[in-house]
Amino acid sequence: MKDNLKLSSKLKSWLELYNLLIKTSVRSRMQYRFNFLLGSVLAALIQISEFLMVAIVLYKFGAIQGWSMYEMGYLFSVMTLSKTLYRTFADEVHHLEKYLVEGDLDQILTRPVPVLLAIMPRNFRIMLGEVLQGGFILGWSLHGLWRSGQIDWMSIAFTLFIIVTGAVILFSIGLATATIGFWTTRIGELQTFTEDAARTAGQYPLTLYPKWMSSMLLIVIPVGFVNYVPALYIIRGELGVWVLAAVAVVAMICLGASLRFWRFGITKYQSTGS
Amino acid sequence: MLYFTLAAKAYSRNLQYRGAHMVHNLASAMFGFIYASIWIGLGRDNPLGAYGTHGMISYICFTQSLLWITSFISNGLGIPQAVRTGQISLDLMRPIHLFSHMAAREWGQIAYQLVYKSIPIYILYLIIFPLQFPKSGSVIALVAISVVGAAYISICMNYLIGITALWTTESSWFYWANHALVNLLAGFFIPLEWLPSWLSQLAWYSPYPYLLYVPTRIYLGYEHGSHIWGTLLWCAFLTLICLLATRVLRHKVEVQGG
Numbered sequence: 001m002k003d004n005l006k007l008s009s010k011l012k013s014w015l016e017l018y019n020l021l022i023k024t025s026v027r028s029r030m031q032y033r034f035n036f037l038l039g040s041v042l043a044a045l046i047q048i049s050e051f052l053m054v055a056i057v058l059y060k061f062g063a064i065q066g067w068s069m070y071e072m073g074y075l076f077s078v079m080t081l082s083k084t085l086y087r088t089f090a091d092e093v094h095h096l097e098k099y100l101v102e103g104d105l106d107q108i109l110t111r112p113v114p115v116l117l118a119i120m121p122r123n124f125r126i127m128l129g130e131v132l133q134g135g136f137i138l139g140w141s142l143h144g145l146w147r148s149g150q151i152d153w154m155s156i157a158f159t160l161f162i163i164v165t166g167a168v169i170l171f172s173i174g175l176a177t178a179t180i181g182f183w184t185t186r187i188g189e190l191q192t193f194t195e196d197a198a199r200t201a202g203q204y205p206l207t208l209y210p211k212w213m214s215s216m217l218l219i220v221i222p223v224g225f226v227n228y229v230p231a232l233y234i235i236r237g238e239l240g241v242w243v244l245a246a247v248a249v250v251a252m253i254c255l256g257a258s259l260r261f262w263r264f265g266i267t268k269y270q271s272t273g274s
Numbered sequence: 275m276l277y278f279t280l281a282a283k284a285y286s287r288n289l290q291y292r293g294a295h296m297v298h299n300l301a302s303a304m305f306g307f308i309y310a311s312i313w314i315g316l317g318r319d320n321p322l323g324a325y326g327t328h329g330m331i332s333y334i335c336f337t338q339s340l341l342w343i344t345s346f347i348s349n350g351l352g353i354p355q356a357v358r359t360g361q362i363s364l365d366l367m368r369p370i371h372l373f374s375h376m377a378a379r380e381w382g383q384i385a386y387q388l389v390y391k392s393i394p395i396y397i398l399y400l401i402i403f404p405l406q407f408p409k410s411g412s413v414i415a416l417v418a419i420s421v422v423g424a425a426y427i428s429i430c431m432n433y434l435i436g437i438t439a440l441w442t443t444e445s446s447w448f449y450w451a452n453h454a455l456v457n458l459l460a461g462f463f464i465p466l467e468w469l470p471s472w473l474s475q476l477a478w479y480s481p482y483p484y485l486l487y488v489p490t491r492i493y494l495g496y497e498h499g500s501h502i503w504g505t506l507l508w509c510a511f512l513t514l515i516c517l518l519a520t521r522v523l524r525h526k527v528e529v530q531g532g
Contacts, residue, residue, distance in 0.1 A: 035444070039444070039447070042447055042450075042451070043450070045454070046450045046451060046453065046454040047454075049454035049455075049457045049458050050454075050457060052457075052458060053457050053458055053462070053463045053464055054312070054463070056464055056468070056469060056470065056473075057312075057316065057463070057464055057468070060468050061316050061319075061320050062319075062320075063319075064312060064315045064316050065315045065318065065319075186294070188294075189294050189297040189298045189301065190297075192298060192301040192302075193300065193301040193304065196301065197301045197304035197305060197308075200304075200305060200308055201304070201308050204308065204311075204312060207315075208311045208312055208314070208315040209308075209311050210311075213307075
């Protein structure tokens, strides 16, 4: 009972701290308001070029294996928004290498809070460009799908839900990758593979890939559950509503497993010192 | 000789990391694999014009390998970094022209990326996919000229992007914009003739098609040498711009820190 109380007060003070950090972060970015806004708009435009190149091909050839332009846009934007959500709150997990190489983790280990809670608030990232890009493509796709009668209001609620579960899955993948750094110290190359390449593959329907690769993207690096699997139900009406529950379960399993792995990994941490 | 030493140093500096780069190549090859898979998917329902599915796979594999020589080179040739640290003032004092100095260094980097990135990645694709090859020695010579020209065009463009750092702290935007334009206008994923006509017309007014599209078309035998003139023209024109820009820059050095 007493422990519980202590824990909840700890959590409360951590949340307050996090809140304060977010406010400071927003305020510091707003010191250069024009620069920040222009930069964000440019980032959005630049990132749209990646989708644009696929959209142009779809526009010219019609569907890819039965997936229309709007459906592809849906997959693409859900992935972008899930990644944005993950990186907004947990960018430092992606940059753990910095702590490992420079030995900064030693200092953090001495703090009376769990390591993850100590590093995550260090950098609250405002990714307005990604939000604009993902939001624009998602809005455009949903509009198109609505007009063809593929979705209704419920689908939009479901979409918001899978963006959150997707962020949890991507966070878990990122955390598991970062944990490997406790053994290898350098993780940049591995991250390109498990985070960037896997996520890029997940932006497109998994049916495009050979069996071994689509299985890998569902089981080993489960990016398929971020957008592809739930989209089968939400925009294509395949499978059933149980898919969403299954996706939530998968997200929870990923999170649990990666946290457990992280806790194990951290016991193997050896400082690089300096 | 000096230029050769500069290039050789840049080359050997990278050798330290070749193990890590080899692992990275697997991830890089994944991207090409993803793009090729999209075209294979499209090819099941469409004839894919003059290329066919086989041709498009060959197209993607060659452009994806070529990227590391003609597009993914050092951000602004490292000049923005030099401006931030103040190193640029020393570089400008040297009895060697800034442009040829930076270019020589980058040639070493490009040579490294050819040996340790482009070629291994292409070999990986060769193992996975059946690919199309040039049919004669003269084609290979033309490919070589257009690739070297493309690498040089890319060096010039990155030089121009790099020196904007003397005027603005946001020069990385130009770098990213350049990336976006490579995606769309260089034939990175879509052959230019399939772009909306206004966009492909626009592309041909820029040096972008010469970075990836032209060398790849020549390599795959869809094009004869006439585009080489375009490559050479852009090389000459951009050299001139770079030299002029350096002249302006010499009056504008303002370092940000030390």
